[in-house]
Amino acid sequence: MNPMVMFAEYSAVGIAAGGIYALIALGTVVIFKSSQTFNFAMGEMMMLSAYFFYTAAVTFALGPFFGMIAALIGSIAVALIIERFALRPMMGRPFIAIVMVTFGIGSIIRGIVGMIWGPNSLDIPAILARSPVMIGGLFIPGKTARAFAIAVVIVGALIAFLRYSRAGIALRAAAADQITAYSMGIDVRGVIAFTWVIAAITGCISGVLMANVNSLTPSLGLVALNVLSVIILGGMNSIGGVLIAGFIIGWLESVTGWLIGTEFREITPYVLALLILLIRPTGLFGTAEIERI
């Protein structure tokens, strides 16, 4: 095949995968913005949501629609429990202690899912049509293209919501200066809990999409670690940045996989993360919150 066409096709597939990355990254960034907590359990929350969906839709035979609603409710409940019982007691504690707590929560969720649902991959009901999408002669796998469309619509809607709604303004106020926001009558605790709800929603949707595109196993959550590079590139505290960073990282991952071998795909995001740290630690759109010492 013509290498230019190949390149275009790999680029399209990569950018399409980047849509889901943006969705996952958004959940992490809003929590970081509200409480300076980097949530290493994001991937596990996402994976758990996909299992909730499976259980509701298949085991209890509710079908995809009610399955999705049940999964959303379940994910939000889990996120609120994590926020209330693991992270709120840690408020004001050193930053690395908080990171370690989220890391521990990830380990707990991974273990519990492994014990309940086992290590083998499960067949999730297809919510995405398989038929390939052709864009101007480019061939894009159907599930990836549709997952991309859904992810981008949701990311766009959430970005708009966070920009224009009262809740979004409260979030930005709390992010800018917690104490001032608090004294102006903003319920900072409520804002933090609210960001966990947003993370639960983005995690749930991206989890179900991801399980549809790939398969449902307890290691599904590891994708979220790849998203670290998206978050750094976008700028840790930039909500809008995640979308563009997601596209760039997805594209780079796909194209490097094509150029130097698919096995390198698994480390591309980490190499990129290191490079970004070297060259521009604030990312593309982050404010200069980096403290050099």
Add this chain to the structure above:
Amino acid sequence: MAGNRNILWAILLILALIALPALVPRYWIYFAGILGINIIAVHGLNIMTGYTGLLSLGHAAFVGVGAYTVALAQSKLGLPFYLAIPLAGVAAAIMGVGFGLPSLRIRGLYLVIATLAAQFILNFVFVHWQKVTNGDAGLTVQPATIFGYPLNNETRAYYLILVCDVAFTLFALNVIRSRVGRAFVAVRERDRTAEVLGVRIVWYKFVAFALGSFYAGVAGGLLAYFNQFVNPEQFGLLLSVFFLSAVIVGGMGSILGAILGAVFMTLLPEFLRGGALAVGSSFGFDISLILVPLRETVFGLLIVGFLILEPRGLAQLWKRAQQKFLTISTVK
């Protein structure tokens, strides 16, 4: 007085450990060897994370660098163990600093991400650099020899590990008590203030990171000799979580804590297995399938539980128990 008493107890403990192989079954000695190796690795992570506040999620990969260095130093260069093990430490320290250096200058999350990247990238190298590491199949390692005397069973290797444990524990104790150790704590607690007072924080972060990775490399080297093989599977993310749990459970920033944490975390999977098998056989289902996820869950619960409820870990509980005991005995 208290110092003398502690030294007395330490000497008694070491004597008991020397006598141990004569007293207990061989399987226990294997276990004691693994425990000794874990103690060295946990000391390393404790110096980085506990004392200096530099969180590393890639400690297992640095242990792996040490193990592969020993395997290669032996097969390619024919080095004896007393050169190979320090070389393993140096190799791991260089790797650690290489990954850590760009982000040591920046506060906060960036080092965490860099070490996580190290974990995945190094593991990828272990698996895919077939020519050198022999991929998933791994490398075999000949046992260490002292004056032509091979340490080719658990008991003999155990003594080597015991000597290293004593030496590295003493070294860690002395580093912590020195100017360097106080600088580590200053960096962790108040880096700005420390800098104003003339502590070169970037330099001390660098030293802490190199020293911690050096310990990891030594532990990896010992592990290679002890198991007599090296493969990538041994050094996954779960092992990094294991070391982190040990540091947290034992008590961050305490040498005693690192030892207690390593002991607790090494014994825990055995107790879990024993308990789970007993429960499983009494209810008549096969529980061996859920052992790995059960372990992950318990590791996570310990990390979260100790951080929220007892951030100073077992070392603090131990101290409290000791004080209670002492006050009772003096009152009587």
